[in-house]
Amino acid sequence: MSGTDGEFGGCATGLHCKECGHRTGLIAAYVCEYCFGPLEVEYDRERLAATVTRERIAQGPLNLWRYRDLLPCAPHDPTLGLSAGLTPLVRAPRLAQRLGLRNVWVKNETANPTHSFKDRVVSVALQAAQCLGYSTVACASTGNLAHAVAAHASALGLESYVFVPSNLEAQKIVATAVFDTTLLAVAGTYDDVNRLCGELAADRPWAFVNVNVRPYYSEGSKTLAYEVAEQLGWTLPDRCIVPIASGSLYTKIHRGYQDLLELGLCDGAVPTLDGAQASGCGPVATAWEHGRDFVSPVHPDTIAKSLAIGNPADGVFALETARTTGGSITAVTDDEIVDGIRLLAETTGIFTETAGGVTTAVMRKLADRGEIDPEERVVLYITGDGLKTLDAVSPHVAAIQIDADVASFEAATDAASALPTLATTIA
Amino acid sequence: MSGTDGEFGGCATGLHCKECGHRTGLIAAYVCEYCFGPLEVEYDRERLAATVTRERIAQGPLNLWRYRDLLPCAPHDPTLGLSAGLTPLVRAPRLAQRLGLRNVWVKNETANPTHSFKDRVVSVALQAAQCLGYSTVACASTGNLAHAVAAHASALGLESYVFVPSNLEAQKIVATAVFDTTLLAVAGTYDDVNRLCGELAADRPWAFVNVNVRPYYSEGSKTLAYEVAEQLGWTLPDRCIVPIASGSLYTKIHRGYQDLLELGLCDGAVPTLDGAQASGCGPVATAWEHGRDFVSPVHPDTIAKSLAIGNPADGVFALETARTTGGSITAVTDDEIVDGIRLLAETTGIFTETAGGVTTAVMRKLADRGEIDPEERVVLYITGDGLKTLDAVSPHVAAIQIDADVASFEAATDAASALPTLATTIA
Numbered sequence: 001m002s003g004t005d006g007e008f009g010g011c012a013t014g015l016h017c018k019e020c021g022h023r024t025g026l027i028a029a030y031v032c033e034y035c036f037g038p039l040e041v042e043y044d045r046e047r048l049a050a051t052v053t054r055e056r057i058a059q060g061p062l063n064l065w066r067y068r069d070l071l072p073c074a075p076h077d078p079t080l081g082l083s084a085g086l087t088p089l090v091r092a093p094r095l096a097q098r099l100g101l102r103n104v105w106v107k108n109e110t111a112n113p114t115h116s117f118k119d120r121v122v123s124v125a126l127q128a129a130q131c132l133g134y135s136t137v138a139c140a141s142t143g144n145l146a147h148a149v150a151a152h153a154s155a156l157g158l159e160s161y162v163f164v165p166s167n168l169e170a171q172k173i174v175a176t177a178v179f180d181t182t183l184l185a186v187a188g189t190y191d192d193v194n195r196l197c198g199e200l201a202a203d204r205p206w207a208f209v210n211v212n213v214r215p216y217y218s219e220g221s222k223t224l225a226y227e228v229a230e231q232l233g234w235t236l237p238d239r240c241i242v243p244i245a246s247g248s249l250y251t252k253i254h255r256g257y258q259d260l261l262e263l264g265l266c267d268g269a270v271p272t273l274d275g276a277q278a279s280g281c282g283p284v285a286t287a288w289e290h291g292r293d294f295v296s297p298v299h300p301d302t303i304a305k306s307l308a309i310g311n312p313a314d315g316v317f318a319l320e321t322a323r324t325t326g327g328s329i330t331a332v333t334d335d336e337i338v339d340g341i342r343l344l345a346e347t348t349g350i351f352t353e354t355a356g357g358v359t360t361a362v363m364r365k366l367a368d369r370g371e372i373d374p375e376e377r378v379v380l381y382i383t384g385d386g387l388k389t390l391d392a393v394s395p396h397v398a399a400i401q402i403d404a405d406v407a408s409f410e411a412a413t414d415a416a417s418a419l420p421t422l423a424t425t426i427a
Numbered sequence: 428m429s430g431t432d433g434e435f436g437g438c439a440t441g442l443h444c445k446e447c448g449h450r451t452g453l454i455a456a457y458v459c460e461y462c463f464g465p466l467e468v469e470y471d472r473e474r475l476a477a478t479v480t481r482e483r484i485a486q487g488p489l490n491l492w493r494y495r496d497l498l499p500c501a502p503h504d505p506t507l508g509l510s511a512g513l514t515p516l517v518r519a520p521r522l523a524q525r526l527g528l529r530n531v532w533v534k535n536e537t538a539n540p541t542h543s544f545k546d547r548v549v550s551v552a553l554q555a556a557q558c559l560g561y562s563t564v565a566c567a568s569t570g571n572l573a574h575a576v577a578a579h580a581s582a583l584g585l586e587s588y589v590f591v592p593s594n595l596e597a598q599k600i601v602a603t604a605v606f607d608t609t610l611l612a613v614a615g616t617y618d619d620v621n622r623l624c625g626e627l628a629a630d631r632p633w634a635f636v637n638v639n640v641r642p643y644y645s646e647g648s649k650t651l652a653y654e655v656a657e658q659l660g661w662t663l664p665d666r667c668i669v670p671i672a673s674g675s676l677y678t679k680i681h682r683g684y685q686d687l688l689e690l691g692l693c694d695g696a697v698p699t700l701d702g703a704q705a706s707g708c709g710p711v712a713t714a715w716e717h718g719r720d721f722v723s724p725v726h727p728d729t730i731a732k733s734l735a736i737g738n739p740a741d742g743v744f745a746l747e748t749a750r751t752t753g754g755s756i757t758a759v760t761d762d763e764i765v766d767g768i769r770l771l772a773e774t775t776g777i778f779t780e781t782a783g784g785v786t787t788a789v790m791r792k793l794a795d796r797g798e799i800d801p802e803e804r805v806v807l808y809i810t811g812d813g814l815k816t817l818d819a820v821s822p823h824v825a826a827i828q829i830d831a832d833v834a835s836f837e838a839a840t841d842a843a844s845a846l847p848t849l850a851t852t853i854a
Contacts, residue, residue: 155776349582
């Protein structure tokens with residue numbers, strides 16, 4: 001299967017190695033055959049420059065396929081399958097005020113079909129898989145990707161195998177198993193799951209979206225830069241806060257902003273990109289803190305399971321993104337993550353999973369340290385949904401129990417006012 | 428507070444009684460002071476006809492405020508607050524095929540900010556509440572409304588009180604309590620909660636969105652008709668399947684389609700509107716089955732808790748909608764609801780809550796009975812998200828447990844193929 005050029009039909013011309021530059025066709029592969037470096041999709045930049053305009057994008061569908069020219073492939077009919085992308089960019093004046101800032105937006109990826117940004121990368125990966133001739137798709141996942149692969153494969157009628165660590169949140173297991181998929185719960189960490197999938201990919205005709213189809217898959221994350229710019233009237237924000245797990249999302253958002261400038265769709269400079277990790281799994285933040293240009297693997301121990309990748313594939317490139325954009329990579333504790341989830345909910349009405357708690361907490365930390373100018377236009381990327389990590393907040397919130405009469409209500413709320421600990425939800 | 432005309436500033440001119448026609452201004456009230464009939468917003472239809480065009484709508488924001496002329500009020504800045512509406516209308520060829528149909532779309536309301544259609548009605552209600560001078564909002568809820576009120580109030584900085592039955596799904600409790608709200612869990616049914624809120628509304632300066640602000644609130648549901656028509660290129664579907672709890676959604680979707688025809692935005696006829704209830708709480712379906720024009724209250728006993736209203740406020744009007752559109756009202760059992768959730772997930776990639784299981788199961792029942800012509804263009808309204816009712820499906824799905832090696836994977840999947848009961852998710 002791998003090695004055959006597919007029917008891609010867009011501006012993508014091949015893959016190249018990010019380390020040694022070696023080039024190959026549009027095949028199913030993710031490491032360079034010469035140096036084992038990661039492969040990346042390359043495009044005919046002249047054709048892109050001649051093709052892509054703001055007007056052409058505006059006439060596209062109301063989902064990520066409006067940026068199809070900038071992706072390795074696109075569906076023949078962009079109205080088929082689940083419609084990912086074009087999620088709201090929400091102004092957050094109450095959040096800004098709490099942090100002493102003026103111009104904050106939240107990119108709300110919980111509005112995607114399976115409520116995380118993984119719908120974008122999976123949309124692209126499943127089209128690429130079909131271009132490459134696959135009819136079975138698979139993934140190694142910390143949960144959100146599992147949910148997305150199972151859902152999109154069901155929508156398109158593709159067979160799927162989904163591998164997750166067996167200690168995953170029960171919510172994510174049920175929300176994946178309900179689809180037409182085969183869900184495998186693997187005894188081990190995500191890194192064990194990932195290694196197993198690498199072995200399985202070697203001798204099965206399956207498209208593992210984040211293994212042998214990874215170069216295509218990761219391109220989907222660029223749309224998170226394109227959309228923010230379009231939603232800001234084709235201007236760029238000054239700063240973005242982005243979570244780091246493998247580092248792919250963070251580096252691809254960087255690439256997306258570079259594309260916009262190179263193609264003349266926006267003026268100005270690439271935003272400052274701040275990466276966010278959990279202290280319980282912060283190998284890239286640790287490398288950043290110590291000024292290293294390599295990342296030492298760690299064993300994850302954090303409530304932010306969707307970021308719990310101890311050996312991040314794009315960690316080194318993430319360090320480069322932080323350096324070249326004038327950003328930073330910061331880690332926050334599990335307590336700070338829970339506080340971040342609550343801060344976002346209380347001020348914006350958006351209930352995020354632990355990964356969004358990480359980005360919100362990092363934003364708060366940077367604001368508290370005075371590292372963000374109050375006038376900067378800041379975009380907070382909220383990549384997943386609180387309904388998938390309820391256990392992280394359930395010990396911290398509660399309803400007030402009453403009987404169905406006015407007297408009971410009055411007694412309970414009077415008591416709650418007098419003893420705020422009885423009603424943890426009262427601000 | 429009630430009785431004062433607010434600053435609405437749109438085409439709404441007042442409220443009128445659906446029973447006796449008595450008219451009043453735009454006040455906080457929901458029953459006629461003469462006959463106790465329900466009140467409804469009325470509009471200057473001539474001004475609407477002169478104002479509303481497809482082009483004007485297309486130039487509006489990418490949320491429900493694009494239909495602001497057809498709503499009682501609108502925010503000064505439609506980019507502020509959570510962005511509800513303009514959810515995907517998803518083509519569902521695999522679902523259609525399973526049911527022997529050709530043209531099925533799913534209106535996927537899980538893409539809303541709190542993942543149910545309640546974001547629409549709450550968006551409108553909270554604007555109306557502010558027009559009427561309220562700064563505290565409240566609701567009686569079976570869960571989705573609670574989540575939406577708490578979230579939108581947090582986004583706008585309004586104080587909120589949210590009342591739910593204490594037997595609600597734990598997911599919905601946590602997902603509501605995380606916001607800046609006061610959440611009250613009432614010992615009793617939804618109808619008990621509703622009665623308590625009616626009493627509280629009488630002497631508190633609070634806008635109960637589905638009590639004293641109900642006429643405004645319910646108008647938000649009309650956008651579910653407008654959007655479907657716009658997304659179908661300003662044509663009307665032949666048939667819609669809609670869940671019935673209070674009956675408000677069902678009758679307002681009817682009103683929405685009538686508006687489109689009256690204003691000349693679409694040609695043709697109002698779609699056939701089929702109502703869907705759970706057998707464990709199907710008072711309107713029972714009335715329909717027996718050919719009655721009144722609804723006898725029932726005590727709910729169903730997994731479809733978001734539809735568990737035993738004494739539906741708009742039940743009689745729902746019967747009228749079914750009659751005048753050539754539709755029907757059908758009930759399905761809890762087992763059929765679970766099968767409906769799984770059918771939708773397996774064929775469209777959309778994971779719905781129990782209410783969506785109800786509509787999907789009713790669609791299947793109508794198709795099986797030959798009551799839907801295979802060529803009809805059918806829209807299935809999926810109003811809420813499966814992540815909020817995981818308990819309904821968790822006993823029916825499972826992951827396959829394996830060790831982190833290829834041999835373990837092969838042994839487990841061989842065993843699973845031989846014994847399909849071990850892997851309930853394999854089709």
